[in-house]
Amino acid sequence: MITSDRMAAVDANAAALGVPRKQLMESSGNAVAREVRAIADPGATVELLCGRGNNGGDGFVAARFLSAYDVTVRLLGRPESIRTEIARENWDALGAAGVPTESVADAADLALDDPDVIVDAMLGTGVTGALREPERTAARLANETDAAVVAVDVPSGIDADTGEPTGEGSGDEVRVEADRVVTFHDEKPGLAALDAAVTVADIGIPAAAERFTGPGDLLGIARDPASHKGENGEVLVIGGGPYTGAPSLSARSALRTGADLVRVACPETVARTVQGYSADLIVRGLPGDRVGPAHVDRALELAAGNDVVVLGPGLGGGDGTREFVRRFLSRYGGRAVVDADALRVVPDVDTDAELICTPHQGELVGMGGETADDPHERAALVRSFADEVGHTLLVKGATDVVTDGDAVRLNRTGNPGMTVGGTGDVLAGAVGALAAVTDPFEAAAAGTYVNGLAGDAAAADLGNGLVATDLIDRLPEAMRDE
Ligand SMILES: NC(=O)C1=CN([C@@H]2O[C@H](COP(=O)(O)OP(=O)(O)OC[C@H]3O[C@@H](n4cnc5c(N)ncnc54)[C@H](O)[C@@H]3O)[C@@H](O)[C@H]2O)[C@@H](O)CC1
Numbered sequence: 166m167i168t169s170d171r172m173a174a175v176d177a178n179a180a181a182l183g184v185p186r187k188q189l190m191e192s193s194g195n196a197v198a199r200e201v202r203a204i205a206d207p208g209a210t211v212e213l214l215c216g217r218g219n220n221g222g223d224g225f226v227a228a229r230f231l232s233a234y235d236v237t238v239r240l241l242g243r244p245e246s247i248r249t250e251i252a253r254e255n256w257d258a259l260g261a262a263g264v265p266t267e268s269v270a271d272a273a274d275l276a277l278d279d280p281d282v283i284v285d286a287m288l289g290t291g292v293t294g295a296l297r298e299p300e301r302t303a304a305r306l307a308n309e310t311d312a313a314v315v316a317v318d319v320p321s322g323i324d325a326d327t328g329e330p331t332g333e334g335s336g337d338e339v340r341v342e343a344d345r346v347v348t349f350h351d352e353k354p355g356l357a358a359l360d361a362a363v364t365v366a367d368i369g370i371p372a373a374a375e376r377f378t379g380p381g382d383l384l385g386i387a388r389d390p391a392s393h394k395g396e397n398g399e400v401l402v403i404g405g406g407p408y409t410g411a412p413s414l415s416a417r418s419a420l421r422t423g424a425d426l427v428r429v430a431c432p433e434t435v436a437r438t439v440q441g442y443s444a445d446l447i448v449r450g451l452p453g454d455r456v457g458p459a460h461v462d463r464a465l466e467l468a469a470g471n472d473v474v475v476l477g478p479g480l481g482g483g484d485g486t487r488e489f490v491r492r493f494l495s496r497y498g499g500r501a502v503v504d505a506d507a508l509r510v511v512p513d514v515d516t517d518a519e520l521i522c523t524p525h526q527g528e529l530v531g532m533g534g535e536t537a538d539d540p541h542e543r544a545a546l547v548r549s550f551a552d553e554v555g556h557t558l559l560v561k562g563a564t565d566v567v568t569d570g571d572a573v574r575l576n577r578t579g580n581p582g583m584t585v586g587g588t589g590d591v592l593a594g595a596v597g598a599l600a601a602v603t604d605p606f607e608a609a610a611a612g613t614y615v616n617g618l619a620g621d622a623a624a625a626d627l628g629n630g631l632v633a634t635d636l637i638d639r640l641p642e643a644m645r646d647e
Pocket residue numbers: 172173175176186189190193216217218219220221222223248249287288289290291292293294295296297298300317318319349368
């Protein structure tokens with residue numbers, strides 16, 4: 166099963182792997198034609214109702230694969246209104262090849278002869294709201310015929326994620342009643358409940374487009390242009406003690422990854438150092454030089470106003486600090502990224518919090534998890550450990566493993582230059598910022614992807630001489646990866 170959002174991400178990842186959308190459209194159209202051939206003999210009349218988006222583009226391609234049939238391609242709208250370049254190219258190819266086409270902009274001009282097969286290539290996953298004209302009339306007419314209706318990807322007017330009509334509640338819910346659906350790459354959650362035979366067509370999306378992170382993994386993080394300060398994430402970093410630089414690295418990384426407000430709670434002795442690094446940070450000093458059990462109430466109070474807590478950078482080990490982490494997590498019910506010395510506490514603590522743990526392999530073993538050299542074998546081990554602890558794990562390595570105990574994603578951005586101190590703090594901050602705007606699994610996957618990209622950009626300039634702050638500077642550019 167794949168949702169529309171994830172499908173869009175995988176599609177972008179496929180393009181980054183060298184399989185562009187036009188190529189996928191070719192396979193999609195081919196698969197639709199195959200379905201038509203399975204239900205109608207050569208010479209049968211086939212009417213292709215095509216919209217102006219890529220769903221329509223799939224229809225244009227299908228027509229080319231149906232030269233043995235009596236085909237009519239009907240574009241709903243004017244040719245100038247075709248929305249995408251690849252759909253337009255396929256429309257032009259039909260004209261050049263002399264395939265009969267017709268464009269109908271006005272619903273009043275629509276009439277369907279009595280075809281044997283109707284291909285519904287009007288709207289796919291790009292549909293919003295109730296069907297508008299002329300698609301609406303075309304859907305009604307298609308439903309009234311005796312033709313076998315083959316829908317491309319999803320019946321027009323149906324939400325692929327829910328199976329509900331897209332105009333639901335408007336009293337206006339026209340949708341195509343398809344006999345068959347040819348959907349692409351994987352099953353869609355909304356199709357199972359429909360009264361139609363669903364075929365899943367492999368359109369050549371590489372398995373790696375789903376297995377590995379890519380630019381598509383950043384699509385879900387697009388910012389609402391109308392958003393206000395605070396709506397794109399407020400993060401509290403709790404850290405510092407023996408290591409004074411770590412919390413500031415995490416905090417600045419969170420800012421550069423897009424968080425609106427970042428606060429740091431750290432020992433008073435560390436506070437001045439953190440503030441010295443950046444005037445953009447709001448720093449709250451906790452009495453003393455180590456974070457300990459005495460600070461739990463204050464830390465919870467500070468955490469309350471934030472979307473995410475990043476817990477661990479520079480805290481150090483020691484009984485007092487561990488006790489702080491244990492008590493904090495047992496009372497905290499929000500979302501947190503847990504890193505470094507705070508990690509060991511996680512398997513034993515009873516918490517309502519939603520955690521993203523970011524261990525390297527040594528820390529994973531310290532938590533009680535297992536690892537293996539082969540990334541796929543390691544992924545399986547980490548997945549079952551995540552399931553056991555009930556939290557999202559991001560296990561760092563040459564290939565990072567991200568899993569929530571169910572889904573698994575691997576990341577291969579990054580380079581050996583990043584073994585320098587502090588890059589883990591940068592990662593924790595980036596994941597923290599992202600966890601404020603998307604779910605923990607997606608935040609961990611996107612966070613490690615951009616952190617690695619920033620590291621790769623730093624290595625391109627500086628080789629193994631890169632330091633953690635070089636990554637922070639390059640995070641904004643990495644976030645714009647396309
Ligand atoms: N994601 C992928 O990897 C692939 C997608 N493909 C196809 O691309 C489709 C998605 O393409 P698009 O994103 O262009 O979207 P659609 O083709 O589903 O719809 C595009 C346009 O329809 C119009 N529209 C939206 N809602 C409407 C409504 N209620 N009434 C009338 N018009 C409306 C809008 O102008 C919108 O831009 C998929 O369903 C699939 O068929 C395939 O070509 C191959 C691979």
